[in-house]
Amino acid sequence: MNYKLDKELKTMPELWDLYDADRNRTGKTHERSPHLPQGTYHIVAHVWMRNDKGEWLISKRTPNKDFPNMWETTGGSALAGETGLEAAVREAREELGVTLDPEKGVLFRTDRRDRRDYPACPDFRDVWVFSLEWPIENIVLQENETCGAKWATSDEIYAMMERGAFIGNEIYGYLGELFAAFANEPENSPV
Incomplete structure (x- = not known):
């Protein structure tokens, strides 16, 4: 695995489109912050990538981030002008160097x-x-974001959660539903 640093992203402020409670764009943007104007929302994409063995591609957060050194799925906020799908594709490329085909994404x-x-x-x-077939040695880690990546089964991810190594239900409360919908047999998978 290799590291990359996108210097352009480091120097530009991250702007988010703001939405109302019904997911209508307000026409306003907000610089990345945990404090949004009252009654507004932004879009966050979680990106689960699954291979034909039924394993999920997960990444390890760097020590300088919230939830330091914990494993997670790829994800992040949509930038101004992006849809959730566009954010998902961009985040996979930035954090892991993975190229996803937007037409093959399934909104779970x-x-x-x-x-x-x-x-x-x-x-x-x-x-x-x-659905993704990507050799782990071709992963390109994003400096200051990710410090590891691996393929893991649903059971391995649950075990990691139990021992505190994978971000838990506070972020991924839908995991049981996701893993049940995408059972280990690839022919049962909607992707």
Whole structure:
């Protein structure tokens, strides 16, 4: 695995489109912050990538981030002008060097979270699933974001959660539903 640093992303402020409670764009943007104007939301994409063995591609957060050194799925906030799908594809490319075909993404679920506790802020969470065959040695880690990546089964992810190595239900409360929908047999998978 290799590291990369996108210097352009480091120097530009991250702007988010703001949405109302019905997911209508307000026409306003907000610089990345845990404190959004009252009654507004932004879009967050979770990106689950699954291979034909039924394993999920997960990444390890760097020590300088919230939830340091914990494993997670790829994800992040949509930038101004992006859809949840576009954010999912961009985040996979930035954090892991993975190229996803937007036409092959399946929107597993979307929900509105009215969180106002740091570091969380209110958002619409889009959970995307992609079928992906990508050798682990071709992963390109994003410096200051990711420090490891691996393929893991649903059972391995649950075991990691139990021992505190994978971010838990506070972020991924939908995991049971996701793993049941995408059973280990690839022919049962919607992707």
